[in-house]
Amino acid sequence: MAAVQLKQLKKDYDLGKIKVRALQGINLAINKGEFITIAGPSGSGKSTLLNLIGCLDYPTSGEVWIEDMLVSSLKESKLNKIRLHTIGFIFQAFNLIPVLNVYENIELPLLIRTDVSAAERKKSVNHLMQAVGLSAQKGQKPAELSGGQRQRVAVARALVTKPEIVLADEPTANLDSKTGIEIIDLMHAINQHEATTFIFSSHDPKIIQRADKIYYLEDGCLVKEHHS
Amino acid sequence: MKLFMFALKNVFRSWWRTFILGIFIFLISLLTTFMGSFSYTIRNQMEDAIINGLSGHIQIRSSAAEDDDFAEHMKSRWKGAAYLDAEQQTVIGKVLKPYGNSIMVTPRIRHGALFISDKEKTPSLIIGLDTGSKNYQDAFILVQGRMLDPNHSHEIVITEALAENLKVKAGAAIGVLSQTKDGYPIDLAVTVVGIVQYRMLSLFAFSVVYTDIATAGELIGYYHNEVTDIILYVEDKTSTQRVYDGLAIDFAKAGLTVVSPKPEHVHEQGIKLSTYTSMGGFFMGTVTGMILVFYFLIVLLFVIASILITNLVYMMGIERYKEIGTLRAIGFSKFSAMQIFMTEIFCVTGFFGLLGILVGTALNLYFSIAGMPSPVPAMDFIMGKSLLFQIDYSQILLTLGLLFGFTFAASFIPAYKACSLRPVETLKEV
Numbered sequence: 001m002a003a004v005q006l007k008q009l010k011k012d013y014d015l016g017k018i019k020v021r022a023l024q025g026i027n028l029a030i031n032k033g034e035f036i037t038i039a040g041p042s043g044s045g046k047s048t049l050l051n052l053i054g055c056l057d058y059p060t061s062g063e064v065w066i067e068d069m070l071v072s073s074l075k076e077s078k079l080n081k082i083r084l085h086t087i088g089f090i091f092q093a094f095n096l097i098p099v100l101n102v103y104e105n106i107e108l109p110l111l112i113r114t115d116v117s118a119a120e121r122k123k124s125v126n127h128l129m130q131a132v133g134l135s136a137q138k139g140q141k142p143a144e145l146s147g148g149q150r151q152r153v154a155v156a157r158a159l160v161t162k163p164e165i166v167l168a169d170e171p172t173a174n175l176d177s178k179t180g181i182e183i184i185d186l187m188h189a190i191n192q193h194e195a196t197t198f199i200f201s202s203h204d205p206k207i208i209q210r211a212d213k214i215y216y217l218e219d220g221c222l223v224k225e226h227h228s
Numbered sequence: 229m230k231l232f233m234f235a236l237k238n239v240f241r242s243w244w245r246t247f248i249l250g251i252f253i254f255l256i257s258l259l260t261t262f263m264g265s266f267s268y269t270i271r272n273q274m275e276d277a278i279i280n281g282l283s284g285h286i287q288i289r290s291s292a293a294e295d296d297d298f299a300e301h302m303k304s305r306w307k308g309a310a311y312l313d314a315e316q317q318t319v320i321g322k323v324l325k326p327y328g329n330s331i332m333v334t335p336r337i338r339h340g341a342l343f344i345s346d347k348e349k350t351p352s353l354i355i356g357l358d359t360g361s362k363n364y365q366d367a368f369i370l371v372q373g374r375m376l377d378p379n380h381s382h383e384i385v386i387t388e389a390l391a392e393n394l395k396v397k398a399g400a401a402i403g404v405l406s407q408t409k410d411g412y413p414i415d416l417a418v419t420v421v422g423i424v425q426y427r428m429l430s431l432f433a434f435s436v437v438y439t440d441i442a443t444a445g446e447l448i449g450y451y452h453n454e455v456t457d458i459i460l461y462v463e464d465k466t467s468t469q470r471v472y473d474g475l476a477i478d479f480a481k482a483g484l485t486v487v488s489p490k491p492e493h494v495h496e497q498g499i500k501l502s503t504y505t506s507m508g509g510f511f512m513g514t515v516t517g518m519i520l521v522f523y524f525l526i527v528l529l530f531v532i533a534s535i536l537i538t539n540l541v542y543m544m545g546i547e548r549y550k551e552i553g554t555l556r557a558i559g560f561s562k563f564s565a566m567q568i569f570m571t572e573i574f575c576v577t578g579f580f581g582l583l584g585i586l587v588g589t590a591l592n593l594y595f596s597i598a599g600m601p602s603p604v605p606a607m608d609f610i611m612g613k614s615l616l617f618q619i620d621y622s623q624i625l626l627t628l629g630l631l632f633g634f635t636f637a638a639s640f641i642p643a644y645k646a647c648s649l650r651p652v653e654t655l656k657e658v
Contacts, residue, residue: 056557057652076650077561084559091655095554099237104230109558111230157558 001068002196003031003165004053009062011048011220022048024220025062032164033195035188039208040217046201047169049217053199054087054167055079067164084109088158090187090200092169094150096142096157102129103138106156113161128156130187148179155186159196168200172207184210231564235571249540252533252579257581257627260526264623265595267519272618274515276466278508280366284459286475286610287507288312288320291487291498293457311409316484316499323478324460332461333470334361337444339456341406343386343437345394352390354404354437356444364438368424373398375422376647378441385438386579390641398423408449413522416446465504474504530634539640541569545646552647553654565647570639577635585624592619 009026012019022045030036030086036044051057052064055071060070064072071082084091096105106128110121129135132152142150158166168187172180184207191198202208216224239246279285290310301522312320317335324333337356342349357364368375368385376383384404386394396402398420405415418439441455462471479486485498505512545552555565599614 051652056655057650071377080556080559080561083557089554089557091554091557093550095550095655097234097551097554099241100234104234107230108234108555111234112560112564161559162477 001032002029002065003032003034003067004028004199005063005065006049006053007063007065009049009052009064010060011045011052011057012060022220023052023059026220026222028215030197030199032038032197035191035198035211035212036200036213036215037208037211038199038201038215038217039203040201041203044217045220046203048220049185049210050167050169050199050201053165055082068139084113087181088157088161088163088166088196090151090154090166090171090175092141092170094147094154094174096150096153098142100151101139101141102134102145105142105153106160109157109161117122124162125156126162128160130201131159131190132156146177146179148182151175151179151183152186155183155190159194162194163196165197165199168198170201170203172204174200177204177206180204180207181210231568232571235568236575238568239575245540246576249533249536250576252529252536253577253580253631254584254587255531256526256533257584257592257631258588259529259584260627260630261585261623262591263522263526265588265592265617266615266626267522268620268623269615269618270515271512271519273615274508275504278504278511279465280364285462285465285504286460286472287502287504288458288460289456289500289502290316291485291500293500306315311454311456312458312499316453317453317458319482319484320458320479320499323475323482323484330463332362333458334358334461335441335455335458337441337448337450337454337456339406339444339448341404341437341447343390344403345395345396345400346399347395348393350390350393352437354384354406354439354444354447356439356441359440370519371423371425373420373422375624376438377421378440381440381443382416382418383421383439383443384418385424386420387436388423388425390437391420391423396420404447406447408447410449412449414447414449416443417441418526454649468503468505472501476501480610520573530630534634534638537573537635538642541573541639541646542644544569544572545642549645549649551655552649553651556651557655562644563645566640566643569643569646570636573635573639574632577631581628581631585627589619589624591592592617 006026006028009023009028010021011023012021022071026049038049040046048057052059052072053066055064055066055074059072062072063070066086069082071079097108100108103125106138107121107125110116110124118122126135129138132155134149134152134156136214137145137149142153145153151174154171158168166187171187172183175183187198187200190196200211208214212227214224214226215222216226236369258263290312292310294310295481324331338357339354340351342351359378365375371388372391373385376385384402386396391397394402400420400421401417403415404418405413408414445451445454462468476486479499479501486501487498552565555568556562595615595617596619599616602615
């Protein structure tokens with residue numbers, strides 16, 4: 001079963017009098033448990049594609065299916081629930097909450113989950129802190145962490161709700177290449193272990209080659225597909 | 229709880245902004261709490277003064293009586309003030325009898341007279357009443373001599389101010405010159421048995437001279453048990469209107485026409501029944517005007533604080549654009565995200581508001597023991613020289629309600645706007 005399916009997906013942006021077509025009819029099926037990357041130069045539409053898959057934006061036309069559910073026409077309140085239960089996000093700039101420490105940042109998405117008890121929450125957060133190697137930094141604030149450590153917190157936060165799909169938009173862009181590779185390897189290990197579907201974007205060849213499947217995007221069109 | 233802690237941590241992000249807002253909230257709650265008790269005290273004092281001095285809780289006069297007749301008496305002028313005759317008093321007595329001890333009845337005679345000592349003479353209002361009346365005794369602090377003796381007549385009690393004018397002390401004999409209702413002059417020799425200080429707002433204390441009802445009757449020429457008015461004290465002033473309504477029905481049933489105290493009714497035959505609120509309209513209006521000015525200032529402060537809160541939340545929204553996007557992306561609904569913003573504001577309001585209420589209540593408690601010098605010295609004779617605060621604890625709830633109401637109204641729209649943006653828009657901002 002496909003975790004994500006895109007059918008004739010188009011997205012236009014109105015920039016005053018100019019209309020920019022960011023995606024030009026993308027058709028794509030991503031299976032459960034895949035570890036794939038969307039590669040392409042800046043402005044090729046990678047972020048737009050991830051935003052649409054992540055239910056953060058609506059397409060101009062076409063369909064987005066997540067776990068056999070057509071999400072592109074759902075109301076915002078339904079999309080909130082899908083983002084909370086099914087999708088995890090990792091951002092290029094980490095997007096951690098500065099006043100919260102490592103533990104609290106990871107715990108944050110679970111605070112609005114009424115189906116998770118305090119004990120389960122504690123167990124999940126501690127497990128993930130250990131998995132990303134940050135147990136010792138539990139009480140530290142983001143400002144006290146290195147870039148790599150911050151992105152590990154972001155990875156843990158994305159995984160804490162046990163999502164089916166994790167989306168990462170240029171997760172290594174703000175990291176040095178060694179740390180970037182470490183983060184991708186961490187994500188890959190979790191993918192192998194938990195069978196979570198990972199979709200990340202990058203334009204760095206060293207990062208791209210670590211994915212199981214690579215989709216090349218250029219001017220809003222999928223131009224190439226590569227299986228490693 | 230965890231989300232509350234999250235919001236609390238955000239409060240300290242821009243501590244200086246929190247502090248400025250907090251100071252405002254503190255001042256507003258302090259002033260509202262203080263002013264609440266202050267205006268409550270003034271209003272009560274004024275009501276008590278009117279009750280003690282002018283009208284009791286309910287006043288019964290002849291229907292021909294005019295509202296300002298007491299002022300004419302003070303000028304020592306006979307203006308033909310209407311009176312209640314013996315026949316009317318008999319009917320009134322019958323109507324009041326079933327009320328028993330729940331109503332205290334005090335007939336009075338008011339008249340203007342000239343008081344003449346060896347050295348000076350001065351006009352004043354003389355009031356004759358039941359010398360055992362608790363209310364007249366409560367209105368004074370005796371500084372020389374004694375209060376009136378029910379077994380003696382031709383005795384008077386005067387205020388310190390009048391004693392100074394007449395240059396007399398307790399025990400002095402003075403003359404009283406007056407004009408009867410039939411136009412004849414009359415003079416009496418009386419003894420000043422007591423000199424008093426006024427305790428509180430009261431015509432009982434308004435440089436007025438007090439005597440027994442028989443002596444006052446002689447001065448005005450009431451030879452057949454006529455009285456100027458009968459004042460009634462009910463057990464609790466909040467029940468005044470209820471008693472008034474009952475009496476109006478009872479008097480009508482007993483054959484006495486009850487007219488409302490309006491100018492067009494003054495010449496109708498019967499009795500005029502008034503409550504202290506209608507009698508003291510001018511005085512109460514002055515106090516209400518003063519209180520309204522204070523409350524206007526407080527409302528102004530509330531409006532300024534609301535603008536501050538609106539701006540603060542608006543700025544928070546701009547500064548945390550990306551953070552809102554992140555929260556929305558990880559599954560927070562717009563209302564969950566708003567909750568965090570609004571909890572922050574409510575924490576500041578709650579903390580500084582309660583601090584203001586605490587300090588305000590402490591001040592009120594202090595003034596309830598030590599008293600506050602009269603804010604309007606010209607009204608000493610009404611308010612008393614020192615205002616002993618009466619604390620109205622319902623004002624605290626009102627202050628809290630107003631604070632949180634204004635905070636909610638001021639923060640809701642900017643918080644809603646900030647959190648309603650599509651997550652993809654907010655995530656773009658770096």
